[in-house]
Amino acid sequence: MRFVDILLSVPSLLLAVSIAAILGQGPYAVMIAIGVSQVPIFARLLRASMLSQRGSDYILAAQTLGLSRSTITMSHLLPNSVGPVIVQATLTLATAVIDAAALSFLGLGGGRPQTAEWGRMLTYAQAELTNSPQLAFLPGICIAVTALGFTLLGESLRESLDPKTRKK
């Protein structure tokens, strides 16, 4: 967890930027950079979620029944704690789309320049902003709409998984 704390002590975009800078221009650089930069968040989340489940009655019951530690963890604790993680994953998809665009913007997009990628399209369009602003607006709107879609998906997932906010 200390290691996760170290990673958490750096804002996630900075972390992604650092990783992308090491990996250079390979096509997978951006994917890895964004993936790794989100690790601490998920690690923290699952840890908190599992800790809160640990004291539950059903875990106690399982322990009394003499189930092995790994069985309890894998077949009881984990499935019951994974809800918030799934929700976070959906929400992170939106963040990932935006972060990928931001990395492209900072010149760390990776891959070939002619690869069609919204963040890069947006970056290149800056040079033409005065002449043809639509070149910048269209990819920008695409990024926003996609991110919006994933966010809405995550929101509704959260609502249906969380009994407190479920609509009657």
Next chain:
Amino acid sequence: MLRVIGKRLALLVPTLIGLSILLFLWVRNLPGGPATALLGERATPEAVERVNELYGFNEPIIAQYLTYMGKLLQGDFGTSIDTGRPVLEEFATRFPGTVELAVVALIFAIGLGIPLGYVAARYYGRFVDHGSVVLSLLGITVPVFFLAFILKYLFAIQWPILPPDGRQDPRMDATHVTDFYVLDGILTGEWDAAWDAFQHLILPGIALGTIPLAIIVRITRASVLEVQNADYVRTARAKGLMEKTIRNRFILRNAMLPVVTTIGLQTGLIISGAVLTETVFAFNGIGKFLADAIFALDYPVLQGFIILIAILYAVINLLVDISYSIIDPRVRVS
């Protein structure tokens, strides 16, 4: 509480050491290495070799790290390869700008976010509510730099009502005392300079504050909704307390708790956002300098700035925890 703060600060030490090791290894493994970055188009192998020797890049990595740490402990963060100035000095001269920007962004986010979230919750399910939910969703999903571009394009180029770049008009003859330009203008009584500096903060401040704004709206709304139906509110109503009292003393105060935590968490977002926003607005802050350092592979700056930012980040979160315990007497920092 002093003891608690001490403990938290002590916990920071191993984190920072770990971070410094990671950063050090990262930087030394950058492709190409710093010598080429220094020499440019005409880097002959001999020149690269000379630079490596001169700057100690040839020594074993552990020796390099120990030298680096030794200096770090004496407050020496090294010298920027790009500018030839001490990293700490570079940080210090740019820090005020970023703080000013962050303050404006936070004022924008909090000042607009809390009332909006509150109103949305109060008129739950009505038009205002839906409007604010949609707005906050948009705020989260628009990339910061894209928003910055749109703002700049619209309000500095198409309708030039606000300045497009920098921290102050180049022609402004301003006296700088603290390097907080707005404050400087107020202190010296140069009101035009203060006003000019403030105008330069508006567009980047809005761009930077939008994501925090969206998040604060959502958290405030959710939290007010929850508190509104709490038992103690019902009890207060039953007691016949004035609606105003109930709202101010019970609902708002209790609903603020999660909001304060969120505001603390926004610092990370603001620092990340500053890298992008400051670049778009050519705003001379730590974010832009960091972005430049990435391009130039100015690794003393990368190392130093990231460590300084981590310290800052930790201190802010500590402050948030402390203020949390002030607002909520039930919670004690522990």
Next chain:
Amino acid sequence: MQESATPPRSSRPAKKRAAVVTAGLAIGALLLSGCVESQRDEGTADGGEATVDSTFVFAASSDPASLDPAFASDGETFRVSRQLFEGLVGVEAGTADPAPLLAESWETSEDGLSTTFALREGVTFHDGTEFNAEAVCFNFDRWYNWTGVAQAPSVSYYYNNLFRGFADSPDAAVYESCEVNGDLEATVTLAQPFAGFIPALSLPAFAMQSPTALEEFAADDIGGSAEAPALSAYAEGNPVGTGPFKFDSWSVGEQLQLSTYEDYWGEQGDVETIIFRVIDDPQARTQALQAGTVDGFDLVSPADIPTLEGEGFMIVPRDPFTILYLGLNHEVEELSDPLVREAIHHAIDKQALIDQTLPEGTQLATQFIPDVVDGYNDEVTTYEYDPERAMELLEEAGYPDGFEVEFNYPTNVSRPYMPTPEQVFTNLTDQLSAVGITATPAPAVWTPDYLDNIQGSANHGIHLLGWTGDYNDTDNFIGVFFGQEKLEFGFDNPELFAALDEARGMTDREAQTAAYEEINEQIAQFNPAIPLAHPAPSLAFAPRVDSYPASPVNDEVFNMIELNE
């Protein structure tokens, strides 16, 4: 904050505390405002007869690396240096040829080793000290006697490159001694012939600086840390030269301000205050000009030129002093075949490339130096655009169906000789595929990946690169490219290397020019790489600027700017 035994019960204290703190801050600010004084000169705002706004704001792409040009090699530093300092030798307006400046004339001895400079009279440094022969020798001896970090090629780039050695390594040194003969005459003696000596002195790196100030602010004290050279107090804020402007202030990352030097020996001009505003993003510079916060900037993006012209801004193109070429790696089997290289040359329509991707004013390149440089050969062998011929040659070489080759190019970078590498790449790829050569794209970030790969390894195919000249010196172009065996091109041509080496050492300028003309033909025959174009970098200015002294070698001093409002 104290730990309280009983937590505060009601809501009030916190709020009150906040109010008290706010009030305290406000009072504090008011009290402070009495102590802190505005340093503004109240009466100076252009009163009197001044009809033009004499403040000129120029958008620079970065801060100067240092205010001491002797330790610099980048364009932004030199731009500032040219306002503050002058060299013994200047540049003829609008050309790349040397002209008198602080030295009114000079005479070189028979053997070409010693040059006697007759100095201009009545010139003073900004600190009031006199410019004389002693100051000249002080500067030459200063460069020669550098030690430690100051000797690093990355620190004193030009001295290293041109004068080669220092006092502690006299065998390599080009410089030998400087002698004061009277107040206004100095003789510089070289240890070995150096034909480019006079033109080289027009570089800002060899400008004359005030000996008093250099000593007072420890200009050579740049040891600092081992990580990177630290700036001296002189280079950070105390530069003293003889130029028309003197240093005012520098707020790093934002702007640098210069103002007129009242006792300047020459013409003062319309501009009295120069502000170099740092805006590193090219698009942001265009926008700053449009918004009116700056009066001009350099390296206009070709795409913006029509828009800016339409909006009434003035575009000033420089005469090109650049070369953009398509490099060929002879380590690649296909490219080592002269027939293939000729075929590639015939396959490229340089004019179409220029029209579609390079700024207006760009000249088509037939050789690796622009026409203002000595040794330009008008009758050099050329390879016209002829795709049919290219295909025939490929067939002759044994590649009837063409071949595949890696095409390396940099991304996200703009150089004076190549504003948009991606566009050049796309354009050339299409032209090559028309004759059957398939270019596999291999993009990389400029530094360090791209330069490392091209110059430090043999692992590349064809690539884009170029150069911007520093001053009129042929060796500065072709000597650098083809003077020795290099990984960039991967060929070994002893004959060419020897010819270039011999030309470099010639003392007679005319003979040297003839030799270079011949070498240019030799290169054209050998066809080691393909010169594409001499792109012309342009500047853009606000309508209130009437004229700007554009120079191919960037020798642009702002006292020559004419303003109309």
